[in-house]
Amino acid sequence: MIRLHGYYRSSTSYRLRIALELKRLEYEYVPVNLLTSEQKGEAFTSRNPFGSVPLLEVDGRDYVQSMAQIEWLDEAFPERPLLPEAIEDRYVARELAYAIATELHAPLNLPVLKYLANEYGKSQDEIGAWYRHWLARTLDPLEARLAQLDTGEFLFDAPGFFEVCLLPQVYNARRFEFDFGDKPHIERIEKACLALPEFQRAHPDAQPDNPENQ
Ligand SMILES: N[C@@H](CCC(=O)N[C@@H](CS)C(=O)NCC(=O)O)C(=O)O
Numbered sequence: 001m002i003r004l005h006g007y008y009r010s011s012t013s014y015r016l017r018i019a020l021e022l023k024r025l026e027y028e029y030v031p032v033n034l035l036t037s038e039q040k041g042e043a044f045t046s047r048n049p050f051g052s053v054p055l056l057e058v059d060g061r062d063y064v065q066s067m068a069q070i071e072w073l074d075e076a077f078p079e080r081p082l083l084p085e086a087i088e089d090r091y092v093a094r095e096l097a098y099a100i101a102t103e104l105h106a107p108l109n110l111p112v113l114k115y116l117a118n119e120y121g122k123s124q125d126e127i128g129a130w131y132r133h134w135l136a137r138t139l140d141p142l143e144a145r146l147a148q149l150d151t152g153e154f155l156f157d158a159p160g161f162f163e164v165c166l167l168p169q170v171y172n173a174r175r176f177e178f179d180f181g182d183k184p185h186i187e188r189i190e191k192a193c194l195a196l197p198e199f200q201r202a203h204p205d206a207q208p209d210n211p212e213n214q
Pocket of ligand 1: 009010011012013034039051052053054064065066067109110111
């Protein structure tokens, strides 16, 4: 029995939803309301001391960091692998996915943005500029790397580990009006993924805790 405790607009929760969908693993979605800081309450932190989503629960065990969760899912359920077979391809998928997960997630996470506003009095415009600055710092070289690799609709033949990380980051970037005009490779992969039912079911717009669906 798989349960995913997440929040519709959390990019790390979105990663896990895509991974579970691509692997065709059935799961129950349990919303955690980040707006009311449910993730910091005792009921949640006693299970995940990091106090963040997603929390992945499988047969009574809790897994609490998204990249480790995705790698674990791929090992525990080897059918429909997210990582490609050849070691060099696995390297490339990890290189690009971890560039997003390690360089971008931390400076763009909600507590960091709140800290900029509350401790340093930064305006929404200034926070938007901060957001786009850090995005460009990683997405510019990521686009160049995709051009070097001469990618098609996806990084490899089918979407996997890299697209699991890319799509949520692009979704967030679009919320902050990041300009993808000079990023045709990223945009092409985004478009191809969003056409697939797995990505549509995983999308924040389709989640029960999205206020638009309530
Ligand atoms: N390194 C963690 C980061 C998780 C994370 O930052 N989750 C965000 C949502 S995308 C969150 O719960 N933020 C609320 C908070 O940290 O209070 C992971 O990859 O799972």
